[in-house]
Amino acid sequence: MFSKITGYFAIVASALFVAIGVMISYEVVMRYVFLAPTxxxxxxxxxxxxxAVYMSAAHLLHKRELISITVVQDRMSPRWRLASEFLTLIWIAAFSVVAVCYGVVTVNESIQIGRKTASMLSVPQWLTEISIPIGFALLFVQCLVEARGLLRDGHPKGNVDRNWEDTI
Structure with a gap:
């Protein structure tokens, strides 16, 4: 169920990436064709x-699409691969807790002192900073979901039949 929720966040993140492309294209046209930058x-x-980055991280973990180094892991037995994946999830979860804690402190500080971006728009800084605790909270819960799945299923998720020679 939670993975479905993070999937919706990933869809929103995808839409944000498309919007970025449209905005940058618009800026290029305005700046170089009409000589009127925005x-x-x-x-x-x-x-x-x-x-978009923080909203999509939990879904990427669920799909096992986060950046990883698999040279050693691909050569492990299934039992060691399971242990390695479980320890990785614990490490990501622990880091997520730290990021949420510091992120909340930073957001609160920005709200209290009224920090704004140093641009013409002068957007309240907390509007971007709050993406960190939200994104890492989602990632933390997804780590718990994935760890439970590992313990329940007894084997690592993803393509375990991949050989080193196939990646060259």
Whole structure:
């Protein structure tokens, strides 16, 4: 069920990536064709990018599409591969807790002092900063879901039949 929720977040993140492409294309046309650059595209594209990355991380974990180094893991026995994947999930979960804690502190600080972006739009900084605790909270819960699945199923998720020679 939770993986379905993170899937919806990933769809929104995909839409944000498309919107970034449209905004940047619009800026290029305005700047180089009409010689009238905009004041909002760069900041909004950055804003969308930050949100898209953090919103999609949990879904990428579920799909096992996060960046990983598999040279050693591919040569492990299924039991060691399971242990390695479980320890990786624990490590990601622990890091997620730290990111959520520090992210909440940063967001609260930004709200209290009224921090804004140093741009013409002067957007409240917490609007981008809050993506960190939200994204890492989603990632933390997804780690728990995936760890439970590992323990229940007794084998690692993903393509375990991949050979080193197939990746060359």
């Amino acid at each position: 004041s909002w595209t760069e900041e909004m594209a950055r804003f969308f990018l930050i949100w």
